[in-house]
Amino acid sequence: MGHLDEEGHCHPKAWRRCGARCALGTLVTVAAAPCPRPGAVELSRRHPVASWLCAMLHCFGSYILADLLLGEPLIDYFSNNSSILLASAVWYLIFFCPLDLFYKCVCFLPVKLIFVAMKEVVRVRKIAVGIHHAHHHYHHGWFIMIATGWVKGSGVALLSNVEQLLRGVWKPETNEILHMSFPTKASLYGAILFTLQQTRWLPVSKASLIFIFTMFMVSCKVFLTATHSHSSPFDVLEAYVCPVLFGTGSGGDHPQDNHGAWPGGPPSGALATKSKEELSEGSRKKKTKKAD
Template sequence: MDQQKLMEYATIVAKLKMYPYFDIANYILMCIIVREDNHPQPGSGNNSPLFSRKHPLACWVASMVLCFAGSILGNFLVGEPVITPFKNHTDLLTATAVWYCINYSPFDIIYKMTKFSPIKWVVMCAKEVQRVHKIHHGVAYAFKAYPGAYVVIVILGVVKGAGSSLMRPVARLAAGIWKPHDKTEWLSPSFATKSSVVASIVFLCERLNMIPQLPHPTLYFTVVLFFIYFRLSALIVDIQDPFAPFENLFCNIFMGGVWDALKKATTKTDKKEDSKQYAKADKPKEDKKND
């Protein structure tokens, strides 16, 4: 591809407006998460009424918590009112309309359409574009508000990009669900959280002029392609976590994995030596009995 055309495409992607299409994709996925968390799965034998029919207010609150999770959590961390994201009536009405269509459309047609693979892939890719946009804006805001606080800048970028994963327990509590035995995002981070950390670090390095040879649109476009590629890989090829091999290698080297392996090896050899000594000690007694 011509470098000039690539630059044009990158500039278009970097200047994309998130409202309405990309924000709607985010709202669709968040409302589906709440629905599937609370509704009985097909074939489970549970014939009770759907949660959205029994508790529409709780269903709406949980959905809105996830739809605006990044802004809510980001405002909480920087000391701003957590209710600020709801002051934009346009966004709130759009999210509410999506919530209504996902849960109350005739014959459940909207929800079934979102589960159709081509539509699902498009929605997922649009969500990843919006995720990168949120991460970039979170890093840009934190860089101006907290210059030099690199950890804070990365944290705000991650919160903006993966806020829905971090706020999912809160959404479940709003819906009356308490699952302390389930793994939280802190115990088992998802790929969205890990990739948000990487993207936040990349955008921070760009702000610090550590990537001087790459223009901003090209860098932004590369990060977007990274997110879309691995999202489609998870959907099509079932690649769940490309960071897992690197994490295992890092843990084995720096998090005590080598010493645990050596400890197991030494304990096994000690047990083998003890068993040999016991066997040698028992042999003379057997010989005496035979005599």
């Protein structure tokens, strides 16, 4: 982070340069992305332009979304010709390499783990730089800093509906905000931490926070990838916090009156019945759907 001085000041130009320097990481990002993506090979054969655009979205979606939020040209990042050419070369190798050699190498577990780790390093740097950039524009805009950091960290995940539409797929019943994956959640929590650090509420130096958070992200993601697990290290924490804050865990089905904070008597019968009915109707619908 040589372009950030001790005080944490960062000029927009330095920010650009950092983006350009991080571009090597895009190699990793795009390389690791299409591994579990069914249909991607067919798409690349039949519609190379759409496939290339999807790959670019996977690589640079976070920049596009952050530019949209901050009112800058959406296409701004595409002025880094070298990054785009590098990403295009990786895309070409993954889909059109003879004997699929490149893809096989990338998906070989030890190699994949290295790439996954590098991707998390890039993600944490992106969050930190994004919050820095937002702080430069809005000195007291906490929500703007958190949003920019989150968007920079999550990248294409938050754009998943757009990316699917580009490929001719449409799944409106779900999106990344309804069902957050581990990287999206971690980006959100990371963005909150870095915002607290930036506004001096967290008495830690930026370098330390980057180091600690990178270590956490890399170890979690490598462990999750190695064990093919889809659980999240935040589940335990959320199981304690959500019932207190929101009446029920984010994945649970318990109605609100379960959190036991109101010992002054049973809740109003009519309301409780109504809200229970509402919830049970929701779950019944879901069961019917599954039965179909």
